[in-house]
Amino acid sequence: MEKPLILYVEDDETLKFITSENLERAGFEVISATDGIEAWNLFTAEDPDVCVLDVNLPKLDGFSLARKIRETDKDVPILFVTAKTLKEDKIEGLLLGGDDYLVKPFNIEELILKIRIFLRRSGISVNADLPESIRFGTFELDKGNLLLRQGEKDNLLTFREAELLEYFIQNKGRLMTREQILEALWGGNDYFAGRSLDVYISRLRKYLSPDPSVKIENRHGIGFIFKA
Numbered sequence: 001m002e003k004p005l006i007l008y009v010e011d012d013e014t015l016k017f018i019t020s021e022n023l024e025r026a027g028f029e030v031i032s033a034t035d036g037i038e039a040w041n042l043f044t045a046e047d048p049d050v051c052v053l054d055v056n057l058p059k060l061d062g063f064s065l066a067r068k069i070r071e072t073d074k075d076v077p078i079l080f081v082t083a084k085t086l087k088e089d090k091i092e093g094l095l096l097g098g099d100d101y102l103v104k105p106f107n108i109e110e111l112i113l114k115i116r117i118f119l120r121r122s123g124i125s126v127n128a129d130l131p132e133s134i135r136f137g138t139f140e141l142d143k144g145n146l147l148l149r150q151g152e153k154d155n156l157l158t159f160r161e162a163e164l165l166e167y168f169i170q171n172k173g174r175l176m177t178r179e180q181i182l183e184a185l186w187g188g189n190d191y192f193a194g195r196s197l198d199v200y201i202s203r204l205r206k207y208l209s210p211d212p213s214v215k216i217e218n219r220h221g222i223g224f225i226f227k228a
Helices: 013-025 036-046 062-072 087-095 108-121 159-170 178-185 191-208
Strands: 005-009 029-033 050-054 078-082 100-103 134-136 139-142 147-150 153-156 175-177 215-219 223-227
Touching (some): 005 013, 005 036, 013 029, 013 108, 029 036, 050 062, 062 078, 062 087, 078 108, 100 108, 139 159, 159 178, 159 191, 191 215
Parallel strands (some): 005 029, 005 050, 078 100
Antiparallel strands (some): 147 153, 175 223, 215 223
């Protein structure tokens, strides 16, 4: 089954690259543009399932682009992303036919979850190419629905928690350095990413604690080993 197609429009090349990479890792196909005219041409040619539009775009701004999209397609979900926080701007975007709004700097997990909600409302299967579940110890990881199951108990994970746990499972028994994990999942090794990694590992350890055979072991100053 084909992956859901996302049109992502952002004139900041770095942000466009990082966000597109994360969306693809989450199971979507992404077509991207850096200005409104290029985005309009992609929309008419590719017929995306969801449109994620920056508001402040060159050549044709996001609101004007949304008007053109709504003239030809009244149903495709439109999500605005902008640095603007004024209430009037949010109202304008929604009155134009936008379905939701994210303010920069946004959380990539929130963006992914919003896209998944839009797709489900449209009846489009999300992450159909992913395995239904990954079994380890007494647990099941249902990454498509962001659930960690143990018997009758379900823990709802964030996208990053599910991604990190899947990465550990795939590398079970191997010593993974902090740098390897951060480069693979965060796309870089800086202070804030490192702190985030520590928080997510702490959360995963709490979720996994009911099964003593499943552990994320620390190797001080080096990294982690996942055992199951």
